[in-house]
Amino acid sequence: MSTTTDTESTTPQTTTVALRATGHVRDAMETPQQEFTFEGDTLRDLLEEFFDQHPELAEMLIAETEAEASTSGWAKPPENLPGTWHKNPEGEQTKPFARVMVNGKFNEVLDGFDTKISDGDRVSFVYPFIFCC
Template sequence: MVSTGHRLEESGGNAATTTVDVKCTGHVRTAVGQPRMEYTFEGDTLREFLDAFLEEYDVADLLIAESETESTHRGWVPDAEDLPGTWRKNPEGEQSRRYARICVNGRFNEHLDGLDTELEAGDRVALMYPFIYCC
């Protein structure tokens, strides 16, 4: 594991690795056992980070929705098509669970390139559950 916080291209055909600063809140923090860590993985996308991180830490059920039903909640908020502006959503199977969010440098991944968001050394990845937004 690389602890320098720099993207590193290994010689001999090994894959590039990226080290990011991971912040965990709520139930994710409890399951992982710490609120913050540096994490090194092979690759440079959020998808590759999540593949590695979720293989090492058993928190996929807290973060990743497998269906549209698991990602949305019916309530007092109008449907997105009834709201003004543009609303972006990751494709089914690549969404976070309701009340959970994955952020890169303080921005929801669906407002970036979803799971294909490119990560650089030192980027901050936040794994939040529960995420609650209040006026």
């Protein structure tokens, strides 16, 4: 017999994370270090809610196409790479040099945008300054 009431089962889960930003994203954010509470428990849930509120930051970080996720000058990888290599699917990648991290790890080495997030986790938007000649 279940003891869950209708109210409990329809109440959405919320998660609160420590949200941090560096580089160009830090400059663009009003508050580059903040707690952020969102409905859900995945990186995708966080990003959707945060970028709904701050679409200009999504434009800085998220690549919509494979071409936006790539840059010229990368070395061609060998045919047989060691270990397990995978890439986030198109539309779920960051722009060159931009990264989204969960607890200090790039989302690409976790479960991409489906990475589970718990209360108190640290999520970072990283887009370093690049200086040239």
